[in-house]
Amino acid sequence: MNEIFKALNDETRRRIIELLKDKDMNAGAIAEEFNISKPSISHHLDILKRADLITSEKKGQFVEYTLNTTILEEVLTWILTLKK
Amino acid sequence: MNEIFKALNDETRRRIIELLKDKDMNAGAIAEEFNISKPSISHHLDILKRADLITSEKKGQFVEYTLNTTILEEVLTWILTLKK
C-alpha cells in the first residue's frame, strides 16, 4: 500500500499512468512525452513497476510498458471503506 | 490533486484518516495514538487540512478534527477513469 501511494505521489508518474491507459508504450515513446531525461523516466517506470502499477515486456530492443489496473483496486477499496 | 496524493503518501496520515473515519477527534487524542511528538502530529494534521481531507473546529481549548470524505471523490474518479 505504501509503495502504491508513493508511486502515485508524483505528477509525472500519474501522467505516465494516464498515457498507458490508452495504449501500451515503450520507454522511449513515454520519455518523448516529457521534458525529462530518459534515465529519469526510466527511474519513474521502475518505481511504478515496483508498485506493480505497470508491467514491462521486452520486445526486441524495445521495452513495452502496460498499465496494471488490478492493483488500483486496493486504493479503490481503501477509499471506499472510508466513505461509509 | 497533487496535494491530495502528497497527503495520502504517508502511513501516519493515512492512519489519522482511518481514525477520523470512526469519530471526530481532537489533536491530543490523535497524537496519543502514535509514538510521535505532538508537533509532528500537528504538522501532519496541517498537511491533511491543506489537502482538504480534514477540517478543524476549535472547541474551547481543544481543536476537533473531522474527516472530509467529499475530497476523496476526486481520487476515486481519477482511478475509475483509468480502469476503463
Next chain:
DNA sequence: ATAATATTTAGATATTTGTCTAAATATATA
C-alpha cells in the same frame, strides 16, 4: 564484427519531507 539505437545503471546533487526540541499562543481553572 562494427555501428547505431533503446534502455538501464551508477553516481552526484539540490530539494523536499518527517521528525525533534524549545518556545509561543490560546483557553480553562483555581
Next chain:
DNA sequence: TATATATTTAGACAAATATCTAAATATTAT
C-alpha cells in the same frame, strides 16, 4: 491574576526523492 492544559509555530537536521550526465548493457542492422 496566576497556573495548568491544549495546540501550533519556529528552527534544525537527517533521510528520502527527482533530476541530471556519463557509462554500461542489449538488440538490430550494415
